[in-house]
Amino acid sequence: MPIRRPFLALPFLALCLAVAACGKDEAGDRRQPPATVTTIRLQPVRWSDELTALGTAKARESVDITASVTQTVASVDFDSGQFVKRGQGLVTLTQGQQSASVAEAQASLRDAEQLYDRNRRLADQQLIARSELETQRTALEAARARLAAQRATVADRVIRAPFDGVLGLRLVSAGTLVTPGTPITTLDDVSLIKLDFTFPESALSQLAVGQRVSARSDAWPDAVFEGTIATIDSRVDPATRAVTVRAEIPNPDGKLRPGMLLEVGVERAARQTLAIPELALQQSGANASVFRVEAGNKVKQVPVKIGARRRGEVEIVEGLKAGDRIVVDGTVKLRDGSAIQDVTQQQATAQADEG
Known part of the structure; x- marks a missing residue:
């Protein structure tokens, strides 16, 4: 009588169950709806690195306003942070002695002018020698030079803005004794x-x-x-x-x-290149890839080599070409070969129909 071996049927049964399960998974994949995504079509763009x-x-222009002489401040004619024009007076120093010297030089000049006019008339009448008239002319020019020097001394007592600008903080007050180099304010x-x-x-x-x-x-x-x-x-x-x-x-x-x-x-010098939104880039360590739309609205995950980056964009050096369509939004639901529903194309079609 032959011996029955029921355990031999167990491997066959397991194989049948596995085949049935695979068929069920494939059927489930076929029933899975396409992923809703947005896409863009690549075109060369102007790219400039920084x-x-x-x-x-x-x-x-920037300067520290200082005094050029030793004297006390008579008046401060500006406020901190004020905008001033070139030549505007900022600080006036005490100038009593210098003003008196100017008055004295003016009186000397008037005397020299009067004496020169009188000698010129006498020389025209040949009553004095021409050499005496030239001597008086020299004295007149010297008097004019002394007056100019005294006026320059008075001008040194008024500190003015050398150019248009904004003043800094005021560092002196009326009555302050300043010396050459004493900071008064800044001008920028x-x-x-x-x-x-x-x-x-x-x-x-x-x-x-x-x-x-x-x-x-x-x-x-x-x-x-x-x-x-x-x-x-x-x-x-x-x-x-x-x-x-x-x-x-x-x-x-x-x-x-x-x-x-x-x-x-x-x-730097601009160039033409391909660029994609950073959102479309799939990064895994040193490897980068994107989902490219293929025929039949299916996607293929293709490796790419990236170049420079700028705000929100990545340069693509290798892996894509102009005219390729890639997925931008909705990549988390995709894998190689997934079917997609492109809402970008639907929106474009709807707008064209409305137009």
Whole structure:
């Protein structure tokens, strides 16, 4: 009588159950609806990288207002932070003795003029020698020079603004004794800001006078200040191997002030390249990929090589070409070969129908 072996049927039964399960999973995949996504079609764009650095703002013109003589302050004719015009008086020093000297020089000049006029008439009548008239002419010119010198002494007692600008803090009061070099205030022309920053010597080939720069300050986080490179230093610092660059930035509203630290970006030569939104990029360690739309509204995950980045965009160096359509929004629901429903195309069709 043959021996029955029912256990041999167990592997066959397990195989049947596995095949049935796979068939069920495939059927479930077929029943899964397409993922709703948005896409864009790639076209070359203008791309410009930036060289970045930190720079220090300087005024267009800047000077410390000081006295040139030793004297007491008679009056202070400005307020801190005031805008002044070139030649406007700021401080008047005591000038009693100098005023008296001017009056004396004026009297001497009048006497010299009268004596010269009288001698000229006598010389015309040949009553005195011409040499005597020339001597009197020399005396007249000397009197005029003495008066000019005394007036210059008085002018030194009035300290004036050398150019248009904004004054700093007032550091003296009436009655203060000032000497040459005593600080009175500061004066800055901030209508244009000079911005100095440095780059390594390796960046010299990428810098040129006239290049556009943009600057940002922590004081005004939402503002971008535009300017151009005005000068590139003729020397490279042998210690740091860096070159100093000076940009000029218009400052009509006075937001920028001398001494501020600014983040500077220098625009390099523009080029045509492909760029995608950062949202479309799938990053896994050092590997990057995107979902490219294929025929039949299915996607293929393709590896890409990325280049530079800027706000919200990534440059694509390899892996895509102009005309490719990629998924931007909705990538979390996708895998290689997934079917999609592109709402971008639906919206474009609806707008075309309405038009």
